[in-house]
Amino acid sequence: MARIARGTQPQSSWAPRILMAALGAPLLCGGCGLAGFLYIRSESPYEQAVERVRNHRQVTAALGSPVSSDFMFKGNMKSQGDNGVAVMEIGLSGPRQDAVLYVNGVQTSGLWGFNRLRVVAHDGTVINVVGE
Template structure:
């Protein structure tokens, strides 16, 4: 019968293990990355939430995609901001009980208020619903 003594830190320099370093890096880095992007969103730099609020209960959108309609938290597009003015173009994935679609957004922000020049839903089957002016 042999007895082995395990010394986990023998031969290593004192300090944190690589696993612990990666774990701490993720715990610190991930919130910083999210707050960097999310902070802009919460300051009103993106019209994402307001655009979805206008679309998810729109009668024609609900008929086309099927109730309930929900939008993705993530989006693609671009935004440019200067002071309190901003311009945004984005696409947000939508899903409904019948089919999925994409919300196309063009918006301009002045005095911290977003105005939409385009809120258009393109359904997977090719049907288009123009929401601007029909809320």
């Protein structure tokens, strides 16, 4: 039979549990936030807009090829069912210079359309892919 020395207590297993909870909660929330962001990004007109400007002749002439987009974007998106509206600013970069893509999109019956796809390069060049 093991004896416990007087004045000492058996070690509690609460400390590792508290540490796991303290570290696990923010990681879980951050992971859920990232997953939500990626879902919104894939469901929004982000990918379609970037694809359209990436293959546009004037955009590749101004920025160089290949044109890549920033992972993050600024903007708002509101949807209800299969209908929605999105206003976004997406950073673009190419070998020659960087630019910002301004997007106004409308979703009707699950399909996204654009009334504005405007690329503004850092040298001031403005390219209207869609809209004026």
